[in-house]
Amino acid sequence: MASAAAPELAGRLGGGPSLPTDRRGWLPVSHHTAQRQRQGRRRQAEQPTQCRAGGRNRNRVQVRSDGYEHLGSSQTMRNKRQFPGPPPGQGPPLRVLPIGGLGEIGMNCMLIGVYDRYILVDAGLMFPDFTDLGMQKILPDTSFLAQWRDKIEAVVITHGHEDHIGALPWVWPALDPSTPIYAGAFPMQLIKRRLQEFNLYDEGRCHVISMRQNFQLGPFDCTPIRVTHSIPDCCGLVLRSDHGTIVHTGDWKIDENPVDGESFDRQVFDEIGREGVSLFMSDSTNVLSPGRTTSEAVVETALMNRVMGHQGKGRVITTQFASNLHRMAAVKKAADASGRKICFIGMSLGFYLEAAARVGRAPFDPKEVIQAANLDQYDPNELLIITTGSQPPAALSLPARNPSHMLKLQSSDFSLYSPKVIPGNDTRVMQMMNRISEMGPEIAMGRDENLHTSGHAYKGELEEVLRYARPQHFLPVHGEYAFLCAHAQLARENNINFTSVIRNGQMLGVADRRNRNTVSMGSAAGIPGASMALLGEAQLTNFYNDGNKGTGTASEMALEERQLLAVEGIVIAAVDVLRDAAMAASARRLRAKVRVTTRAMWVAGGGLLEELHRAANDAIERLPGDAHLAAVERVVADALRRTCKAFNQRRPEVVVIAHEADPRAGAAAMASATRRQADSPQGDRGGGQQRGQRGRWGQQQQQQQGGRRMSDREAEEVLAERKRRKQAERERQLLVAPKGGELDDMGAPSGAWVPAGGCSGPVCRAALGCSGRRWPPAVAGRLREPAAASWGLPRPRPPIIPSASPSCLPLPCR
Ligand SMILES: [Zn+2]
Structure with missing residues (x-):
């Protein structure tokens, strides 16, 4: 069984005897391909791409990235998130997993698949609103795509708007280096230029598609259909498979008199309606607008x-x-x-x-x-x-x-x-x-x-196309959540009984109702008779880009902090601690020189600064002469916050930086504080470093202990116990390779579990029968991303290691 599964998995993961990680720690990636790509990009970066700007800056050359540096943390694996859906071969065969674009206008990006094989439709960005200060782009969860890159067989782009191609410089590196991308001739030109800007373009992966020309797209036989929109060369997609047909309209309207003469292909929509559509997905942007759009000719x-x-x-x-x-x-x-x-x-x-x-x-x-x-x-x-x-x-x-x-x-x-x-x-x-x-x-x-007309269909056109397609199931896409709900209602009014509204990250499964075998199995998510069901949900996060190299999650881009600074302002205090080396140990009071400044705050003609200055000095005076710098910073920051609140009901960001005017005096004071602490078994209540560190944690522990304050010794024991538990957990996580490197037919490890890479420790050998040999890299590498987890199976629990065993874990294998 293991031998049958292994080559299949090796093929999916990129093959080869070893599966090295790239510098982001990603598996699996074809090592040589990735290395060649990076070398190529570096060469390209040294020979700047000709990204010519228009107008006066026509010959300006821009190099935006070496193909890597703009990615930020957008490819970093986040806690090995599960891929939603039932175990392999089970549940409804047709799957849709939106990564972006549902519940918002923009960031269109969707996985569509048959069982466990997927294609990615569009890779768009969204423009941030005024609350996302300093951000220029919002990107879909490329870290999720990178984690599950081995499931994505191809990318197809419906048209060249930014909300459909704008995230490609982040999505492209997330995919396997062999994944092809398909688009019409005009969008492909836009994609080429965009990828060249980031030194990512690879001509061998880009394929131009033509309307009504079938091509193989992952598990589907795909036919692009001509639709009209506010940019040339737009298509919808007919995705045929053995388990049914999915139709995705892309962005569209019906322009009766298009300027470029390329009309909406009603004939194909009518034909596929007669042929049978299992699932239909359509643009919801203008579902609330009655009537029909006007033509560009008007x-x-x-x-x-x-x-x-x-x-x-x-x-x-x-x-x-x-x-x-x-x-x-x-x-x-x-x-x-x-x-x-x-x-x-x-x-x-x-x-x-x-x-x-x-x-x-x-x-x-x-x-x-x-x-x-x-x-x-x-x-x-x-x-x-x-x-x-x-x-x-x-x-x-x-x-x-x-x-x-x-x-x-x-x-x-x-x-x-x-x-x-x-x-x-x-x-x-x-x-x-x-x-x-x-x-x-x-x-x-x-x-x-009449100086403008929308590129998105109004209600009348949406109804017309629903009547052509006559689908069994309907999923509204491309719109705010309220628009999606209104579009689902419109479909029900047009006799399409099976509609659903989902959000980004939710996986929808659909079984063709004309296929008796599938329906009689029951099948959607185990609900008898259901042919459309929610199969699970992926935890997705958006990424933000600041228009340059900065890319990360909302917290990494400090969005909350930016808003806080913008709304509440900032107070900065510099504390120059004045200690006399000879006097420090015995000094009862701390002396310091304080400077305070504010930004983006109302200072009442200097009144606030005076108050802040006084509060900081008062707080410092109450500290002992040997107080640690961390304690000084904490006490002064608290005093400044309280003062701002009392003065003007503001809660600004407060930054306090304390330093020793004479470092030798500081060292003497620390030595004095340490001695005093050692002499006092009840702990130092005078505000030393340890108190500063314990701070909030100590208070929490105190609350947990029913209000009784812990002694420092008790607190240390609790901390040490917590550290021991963390270490044990870390060691437990190392236990990922199975005994003998065997896999069952689903790729899940079978048998007893031993430390990754094998182990030569005598206790491990005795307890678990470890051979002491290193596992073949292919097996060890594959198991870093256990296939079991990717298929939503519970990961086997590793056995409990005898207490002496951890000591042998770090030993190198022979
Ligand atoms: Zn569009």
């Missing part, structure tokens, strides 16, 4: 009318999302009709246009765009300026705030505000518009102007 007409209406009156400035090439095409048509030339303000506009030009999808030649630096050389009546100033801070907000910006607004300008205002940005957009109005330009914005 926006084109409105833009044309507005631009023609400003003929001979000055420049026209339009704002839009850089990725919306349909809108860019409409603006170009208006420019051509009015005899104006296009100029881009905002680096990303050129980036998207050039990427589209490389795959033959650009609405016009990028060479026709005039340089922003040359704006002054043109007659204002010949200019149509496109900016990305849709959401501050962006290009249009800069000239509104900063007169030295390359675009200087003129009173004769006409500003057409075309994009949708992202919820949460409303106030800032309005402030920007106010500033622009004050400078003179006329502004046209608002829904009634």
Whole structure:
């Protein structure tokens, strides 16, 4: 049994006789591939990639990462989290596990699979709101993906928006180096550029897909279907398997008259409806909007009318999302009709246009765009300026705030505000518009102007597609939780009885109802007759990126602390402890010089600083002459906090740094304190280092002991016992390799358990029959990630080791 399982596992884990960890301690990874990749990245980093910026900085070269340094802790394993779901081969066969995008707009990232084989659909980011101070990106849980990388066979991207590809520089390194990625030609250009910025691009892994062209995608036979959206080359996915068909729409609307002539593929939706859809997943963004979206062609007409209406009156400035090439095409048509030339303000506009030009999808030649630096050389009546100033801070907000910006607004300008205002940005957009109005330009914005149309389907379109697909089960995706619930309700109103709403991390299992064998087994999560059920939940955490190398969890990026500093302010005190070497031991009072300063606080004309200064000095005066620096810092910090609370009801961050004016005096004082403590068996109550260390812990113990205060000796014993227990637990965790290195047919270790790597200790040999040999690295390595845990099986409990045994654990194996 073991021999049958081993090669299969070795294949899944990357094969080879040994499975070394990479420098993040990750298993399994193909060592040579990873090494080659790192060497390649280093070489690339030494020869900077040509990430050309647009406009004035056109030839600026950026090297954002060596392919590793931007990852922060996003690949660090977190407590070996279980992969949700039933044991192998059991439960409903079709599985969906959203990593992001359900219960929020953005960060779309989802695992879809058949039993234990998965593909990853999209790898998007989310933009933080104003409470995530200093953050620029929110990323899905890449550490979870990295932990279970051996289950993910391929990645497929539905389209090129940031909320679908933006997290790839973090997701890509989390996956096995052999995992391929599939995307349409245009999104692939965007992906290529993004990965090159981070020195991650590997052409051999990238595959371009075409609409209606089937290809093998992990356990599925995948057919991409053309959908219309606010960026070119978007697809939905039809995922066929032996156990049923899953359809994922991606982001979509039905544009009856698309600018690029590529229509929504109703025919395929109708065909798969007749063929049978086990599970249908659809975009919920606009489920609360009744009716249907308007076509980009309507926006084109409105833009044309507005631009023609400003003929001979000055420049026209339009704002839009850089990725919306349909809108860019409409603006170009208006420019051509009015005899104006296009100029881009905002680096990303050129980036998207050039990427589209490389795959033959650009609405016009990028060479026709005039340089922003040359704006002054043109007659204002010949200019149509496109900016990305849709959401501050962006290009249009800069000239509104900063007169030295390359675009200087003129009173004769006409500003057409075309994009949708992202919820949460409303106030800032309005402030920007106010500033622009004050400078003179006329502004046209608002829904009634027909200057914008959504890229996401309204209720009428959602119902139409549900009628085409006629799925057995429905799962709403891409939206806030309330939107998902409303979409599920809409599906029920359209006679789809089996709907479910899940959150990120929850695994949904679906069994095809037309497959009698599967349904008669009962099968979803053991509920007889159920064909759709929640199979488990993974504990996921989001990662935050600060726009540069800093990436980590909310606590690692100190988000709470940032908010505290922003709201409550900060107090900083420097305490210069003045001790006389000769007098220190006998001094009854401590002397010190204190300096206090604050930031982001109301100081009442200096009144607060005086209060803080007085409080700090009073606190120090109450300390004995040989008080430890840690005790000084703690006592002063407490006094400063109390003072701020009393003065102004504020709870600022307080930082106190104490140091010895004369280090020799400090050493003498410490020696005196230690002697005094040794002489007093009841413990030093005078505020030495030990008291400082025990602090809160001692209070907790006191509470646990029914209010009786422990003596220092008792406290030491408790601490020592706790230390012993921790050590025993650490040793217990080392016991992961099975006797003889055997695995049962599910990859779970069988037989008695012995220390990892074998053991030569005589007690171990006697008690457990340990051979004393080192286990083959392949077996030991594989068991660092026990397959049993990955399949949700309870891990076998290691036997209790005789008390003498731990002493032989650290001995090296022969
Ligand atoms: Zn989109």
